[in-house]
Amino acid sequence: MSLTLPSLVSILVFPAGMFLILLGMVYEYVDRKLVARYQNRFGPRWFQPLADMFKLLAKEEIIPDGVNKALFIFLPILGVTAALTSALYTPMLGFAPAFSFRGDLILVVYMLSVLTICLGLAGANTVDRFSLVGATRTLTQLFSYEAPFMLTLLGPALAAGTLQISQINAYAQDTWWMILTQPIGFLVALIGLMGKLELPPFDAPEAETEIVSGALTEYSGRGLALFRIGKNVELVIGLTLISAFYLGGLANPLEFILKTLGLLLVIALLQSLFARLRIDQTVGLWWRIGAILALVQILILVVGRLFF
Amino acid sequence: MQEKVEKFIVPIGPQHPALKEPGHFEFSVDGEEVTGATIRLGFVHRGIEKMTESRTWIQNLYMLERVCGICSHVHGIAYTLGVEKLAGVTVPPRAQAIRTIVLELERIQSHMLWLGVAAHEGGFDTLFMYSWRDRETVMDLFELISGNRVQHSVNLVGGVKYDITPEQKQKVLDGLNYLEGRIQYYEKIITTDDTFLGRTRNVGKMTKEEATLLGAVGPTARASGVERDVRVESPYASYPGHPVNIVLDEGGDLTSRFIVRIREMFESIRVIREILTNLPESELTVRVPRRIPAGEVISRVEAPRGELFYYIKSAGGENPYRIKIRTPSLCNWGTISSVAVGHKLADMPMLLVGIDPCFSCNDRLVTVRKETSSQTMYWEDLRKYGVEYYQ
Numbered sequence: 001m002s003l004t005l006p007s008l009v010s011i012l013v014f015p016a017g018m019f020l021i022l023l024g025m026v027y028e029y030v031d032r033k034l035v036a037r038y039q040n041r042f043g044p045r046w047f048q049p050l051a052d053m054f055k056l057l058a059k060e061e062i063i064p065d066g067v068n069k070a071l072f073i074f075l076p077i078l079g080v081t082a083a084l085t086s087a088l089y090t091p092m093l094g095f096a097p098a099f100s101f102r103g104d105l106i107l108v109v110y111m112l113s114v115l116t117i118c119l120g121l122a123g124a125n126t127v128d129r130f131s132l133v134g135a136t137r138t139l140t141q142l143f144s145y146e147a148p149f150m151l152t153l154l155g156p157a158l159a160a161g162t163l164q165i166s167q168i169n170a171y172a173q174d175t176w177w178m179i180l181t182q183p184i185g186f187l188v189a190l191i192g193l194m195g196k197l198e199l200p201p202f203d204a205p206e207a208e209t210e211i212v213s214g215a216l217t218e219y220s221g222r223g224l225a226l227f228r229i230g231k232n233v234e235l236v237i238g239l240t241l242i243s244a245f246y247l248g249g250l251a252n253p254l255e256f257i258l259k260t261l262g263l264l265l266v267i268a269l270l271q272s273l274f275a276r277l278r279i280d281q282t283v284g285l286w287w288r289i290g291a292i293l294a295l296v297q298i299l300i301l302v303v304g305r306l307f308f
Numbered sequence: 309m310q311e312k313v314e315k316f317i318v319p320i321g322p323q324h325p326a327l328k329e330p331g332h333f334e335f336s337v338d339g340e341e342v343t344g345a346t347i348r349l350g351f352v353h354r355g356i357e358k359m360t361e362s363r364t365w366i367q368n369l370y371m372l373e374r375v376c377g378i379c380s381h382v383h384g385i386a387y388t389l390g391v392e393k394l395a396g397v398t399v400p401p402r403a404q405a406i407r408t409i410v411l412e413l414e415r416i417q418s419h420m421l422w423l424g425v426a427a428h429e430g431g432f433d434t435l436f437m438y439s440w441r442d443r444e445t446v447m448d449l450f451e452l453i454s455g456n457r458v459q460h461s462v463n464l465v466g467g468v469k470y471d472i473t474p475e476q477k478q479k480v481l482d483g484l485n486y487l488e489g490r491i492q493y494y495e496k497i498i499t500t501d502d503t504f505l506g507r508t509r510n511v512g513k514m515t516k517e518e519a520t521l522l523g524a525v526g527p528t529a530r531a532s533g534v535e536r537d538v539r540v541e542s543p544y545a546s547y548p549g550h551p552v553n554i555v556l557d558e559g560g561d562l563t564s565r566f567i568v569r570i571r572e573m574f575e576s577i578r579v580i581r582e583i584l585t586n587l588p589e590s591e592l593t594v595r596v597p598r599r600i601p602a603g604e605v606i607s608r609v610e611a612p613r614g615e616l617f618y619y620i621k622s623a624g625g626e627n628p629y630r631i632k633i634r635t636p637s638l639c640n641w642g643t644i645s646s647v648a649v650g651h652k653l654a655d656m657p658m659l660l661v662g663i664d665p666c667f668s669c670n671d672r673l674v675t676v677r678k679e680t681s682s683q684t685m686y687w688e689d690l691r692k693y694g695v696e697y698y699q
Contacts (some may be wrong), residue, residue: 039437129318200431201503209326209429209657274503276431278654281506
């Protein structure tokens with residue numbers, strides 16, 4: 001399904017901009033509610049993420065001593081911008097991406113990492129000890145999940161023979177669901193997304209019982225709100241990418257909602273099943289198991305394409 | 309200029325999400341590895357010991373039950389046992405039995421609470437929510453027996469206030485049946501869940517010798533294989549008639565501490581069932597004089613966290629002359645600073661919680677700290693300091 005919109009609308013309203021920010025809040029709500037239900041709690045009310053956001057935006061933004069002020073203000077904006085930009089190249093709601101060119105997958109993966117890097121830099125920018133430990137952990141985690149996660153997105157791209165997201169999406173609709181042909185890739189991608197979003201059990205970078213709030217300890221008000229918006233947006237884009245690649249593509253809004261929410265159901269379950277991994281355990285898991293599994297998957301694909 | 313080695317110190321507390329009560333811990337870290345740990349307590353000193361001296365024997369019972377919010381009954385027991393010994397009265401057997409039932413229910417309640425908190429520190433919030441949900445069963449039983457959920461206030465000097473009727477007995481047994489099933493499930497989780505074992509196995513390992521040397525008490529000591537349980541060593545209340553099997557584990561790490569506490573809950577359930585089915589018939593109270601004869605007594609009981617020690621001295625008046633309380637958490641602090649070194653920073657919250665600390669119960673003395681560095685005081689110094697301070 002394709003939708004042609006003026007550039008300004010596609011940047012400010014749909015698929016990036018306001019729409020994505022609101023959708024991110026909806027997904028945050030669903031995630032929180034699901035985790036709460038899995039844990040036998042009631043969970044938040046439907047407007048809680050929105051209320052949180054308004055509250056944070058209305059609050060005073062405190063800039064602590066000893067930071068580079070320009071960076072402190074600029075980093076959250078850059079992070080959110082990168083996350084929102086990547087949405088322009090994904091098949092949001094099942095419509096064709098607003099912009100598309102050969103190799104846009106690489107751009108999207110890069111844009112999604114920018115947010116995490118901003119988070120790490122924001123932590124390293126302050127002199128707070130919890131932030132510094134959090135920043136170290138954030139960046140360590142980035143280096144551990146990033147490679148396997150990219151490899152798993154490369155799998156469907158190899159199968160489709162293109163690095164253009166819209167074409168991979170179209171290819172996925174025509175053939176078997178790639179969760180069946182590349183189950184390992186799907187699994188690693190899903191867990192990689194959880195690592196990317198620092199969801200439990202990969203929440204060592206913001207483990208509240210150890211380092212308060214990690215890299216974001218010193219952030220309050222607008223900066224914190226922007227980082228949270230960025231995280232939510234990243235959640236939506238990650239879910240979109242994985243369901244477009246592995247769950248038979250996204251052809252219309254209904255498919256989009258069903259498939260992404262289905263994925264979110266699984267992610268919420270995984271979040272509530274495990275104890276938090278230590279950062280050394282996270283790195284070990286990704287490099288000893290995740291990366292090798294992803295490589296095996298790619299190898300199988302390459303060999304398969306050579307001989308069949 | 310001499311090169312100064314800079315330490316990167318991560319402070320935990322007095323206000324920190326990991327702590328439910330104020331305490332201050334400084335962990336010097338090298339990357340993620342902890343190279344040193346210091347503990348500073350005393351943020352919630354309430355002066356209860358001093359307050360007891362200006363209250364009557366009866367009033368003191370209600371205040372001492374408020375030393376701890378989690379194990380209020382056991383403080384009441386330690387106090388009443390001591391005072392009754394001084395007064396030379398014997399509490400009727402039914403009152404003893406009801407006291408013991410509440411004691412063991414309280415142990416289950418406390419261990420369930422601890423299980424949740426410890427799981428939360430390890431980032432396992434699902435177990436936290438589940439165990440606290442099931443803990444409600446015990447809280448409801450407390451409400452059924454005494455009308456109160458937290459400060460049960462079952463004790464009187466010379467007996468108990470509440471009887472257990474046959475209907476209540478049945479409800480308590482039903483509640484225990486439900487809990488037993490749930491606790492079995494938790495035992496399975498803590499011994500088989502890989503991520504959980506990854507966070508607890510070989511963390512905070514303490515040998516039997518170390519535990520003895522550091523004076524660990526309660527489940528912390530028993531998890532290292534030290535046979536130390538007041539209920540077994542010098543039974544009180546109904547324990548002589550219904551002996552408790554000591555729960556030991558040889559591991560000495562966090563996993564063992566989980567296992568010991570979980571198995572103690574099974575033991576508690578067994579003891580409660582045994583006492584409930586053989587509940588003796590008698591009066592609930594015995595008359596105790598308003599003035600307690602002069603003398604001094606030591607009263608030791610096994611709180612959920614370990615040995616609780618009361619020293620009570622009477623000068624023959626309506627008020628006690630001196631009451632000294634030593635709670636189990638105080639004995640266990642030493643184990644943390646010595647085993648913390650070499651572990652990861654991420655293990656610290658679980659290690660702290662591993663001894664089930666109760667801060668406000670043990671805050672007694674203000675630590676002396678110079679501006680430049682912390683200071684170790686030996687017994688002679690401490691005694692001298694105390695004498696000089698109070699002159």
